[in-house]
Amino acid sequence: MSLLSVISEGERRYICGGIDVGMRSDGRSCDDYQMISIERDVTHNCDGSAHIRCGHNDVLVGIKLEIESVVQLEDWNQCGRIDFSADITANASPMFEGRHGEDITNVLVTLFSESIPQCLDLQSLVVVPNKYFWVIHIDIVVLECGSLPSLIDSAAIAVKSALFDTKIPSVSAVAGDSEDFVVSDDMFESTRLDVSRVPLFVTLTRISTRYVVDVTPEEDEASIASISFAINSSEGIVYMKKIKSGSLHPEPIQHTHEKVQKVGQTLNEVLMMKLSSDSQNKGKISFSLN
Numbered sequence: 001m002s003l004l005s006v007i008s009e010g011e012r013r014y015i016c017g018g019i020d021v022g023m024r025s026d027g028r029s030c031d032d033y034q035m036i037s038i039e040r041d042v043t044h045n046c047d048g049s050a051h052i053r054c055g056h057n058d059v060l061v062g063i064k065l066e067i068e069s070v071v072q073l074e075d076w077n078q079c080g081r082i083d084f085s086a087d088i089t090a091n092a093s094p095m096f097e098g099r100h101g102e103d104i105t106n107v108l109v110t111l112f113s114e115s116i117p118q119c120l121d122l123q124s125l126v127v128v129p130n131k132y133f134w135v136i137h138i139d140i141v142v143l144e145c146g147s148l149p150s151l152i153d154s155a156a157i158a159v160k161s162a163l164f165d166t167k168i169p170s171v172s173a174v175a176g177d178s179e180d181f182v183v184s185d186d187m188f189e190s191t192r193l194d195v196s197r198v199p200l201f202v203t204l205t206r207i208s209t210r211y212v213v214d215v216t217p218e219e220d221e222a223s224i225a226s227i228s229f230a231i232n233s234s235e236g237i238v239y240m241k242k243i244k245s246g247s248l249h250p251e252p253i254q255h256t257h258e259k260v261q262k263v264g265q266t267l268n269e270v271l272m273m274k275l276s277s278d279s280q281n282k283g284k285i286s287f288s289l290n
Contacts, residue, residue: 228243
């Protein structure tokens with residue numbers, strides 16, 4: 001699913017030839033990401049937010065909390081809920097015309113809805129058992145997009161950073177009423193979500209005979225297929241999905257599992273370390289895995 005006009009055959013051969021010998025046009029190796037810059041707490045009308053820039057990708061994530069009541073007890077899973085939505089700005093790419101932009105956002109919502117909720121403690125979002133629970137609304141806005149594979153990885157970093165930034169208000173029961181409660185407006189009484197198990201995505205893109213991460217728009221044009229892996233620090237690969245038509249040979253994919261887990265776990269560890277120590281940087285962090 002390319003986002004720019006088709007590259008020439010000469011450019012395609014140049015990209016594939018470089019990838020075959022482990023050299024990319026911007027000097028990175030096949031396993032290297034571009035510089036990642038993140039800013040948290042960027043929208044004050046949200047309960048959590050993050051803004052990421054990585055290469056041609058520019059993504060904003062805002063999180064809003066809402067208390068919802070249990071309508072049908074027999075249909076309730078005894079836990080809170082996470083809802084994802086995504087939107088893409090008209091100037092994110094000249095190729096976002098018609099339904100193409102909607103296709104991109106549907107991919108993001110599907111990937112994150114199927115992988116992230118299972119790695120969060122949703123039972124901790126229950127406010128009053130069998131009565132009320134928190135709903136976490138995660139809104140993803142794509143401001144600029146280079147390629148779909150790199151966008152997925154960047155958006156996942158933004159989502160995890162915004163979840164880390166999210167503060168859940170303290171809730172206390174009203175005296176004499178076991179079903180009523182009061183939500184505190186004191187930010188110092190709020191708690192943070194445990195995002196240690198929230199996965200990040202590493203999307204491998206097959207170009208010629210090799211797999212690379214964080215592809216540029218031109219590399220995406222020269223690619224054959226892509227597959228996304230959701231990886232956290234404790235369990236490794238927790239989810240995977242093929243996102244682009246084309247052939248993926250089973251044998252090379254099996255050999256890349258170890259590499260994917262190493263890249264994903266390193267990305268998780270570096271991100272959590274930076275997020276945990278960024279108070280002195282006023283919520284702004286930048287890092288590279290090169």
